Amino acid sequence: MDVELRAASSSSPGHFYAVTFKSDDKRVWVLCECAAGASGQFCKHRRAFISGDASLLWDDLDTEVLATLQAEPDLAPAVELLRLYDESLAQIEREKKGLKEREKALKSRFAVELLHGIALPL
Numbered sequence: 001m002d003v004e005l006r007a008a009s010s011s012s013p014g015h016f017y018a019v020t021f022k023s024d025d026k027r028v029w030v031l032c033e034c035a036a037g038a039s040g041q042f043c044k045h046r047r048a049f050i051s052g053d054a055s056l057l058w059d060d061l062d063t064e065v066l067a068t069l070q071a072e073p074d075l076a077p078a079v080e081l082l083r084l085y086d087e088s089l090a091q092i093e094r095e096k097k098g099l100k101e102r103e104k105a106l107k108s109r110f111a112v113e114l115l116h117g118i119a120l121p122l
């Protein structure tokens with residue numbers, strides 16, 4: 001697989017970033033030249049194109065290339081990894097929500113104790 005798509009830049013209208021999908025017989029790579037992608041972060045461009053989302057395409061002419069990419073068997077490991085990543089992310093979000101609720105309950109309990117008076121040691 002050797003596919004290149006162009007992702008529209010949201011910070012620099014009219015500019016695009018090349019998003020490259022490559023594979024050999026052992027590995028598949030998904031690279032993006034945006035600032036986030038170049039610094040090793042998981043950017044929205046790679047997410048979009050791995051999942052077949054055409055909304056970030058720079059040019060409608062790439063729609064067919066994106067469809068070709070989606071039909072590539074070598075893309076499957078990236079799609080599966082994204083699915084697992086999203087599951088883990090959702091789990092982290094649930095845990096964060098739970099921690100926020102615990103924090104709120106703790107603050108509330110403390111405020112109530114201050115309001116109602118704290119027992120002095122006998």
Ligand SMILES: [Zn+2]
Pocket residue numbers: 007017032033034035036037043044045046
């Ligand atoms: Zn990117």
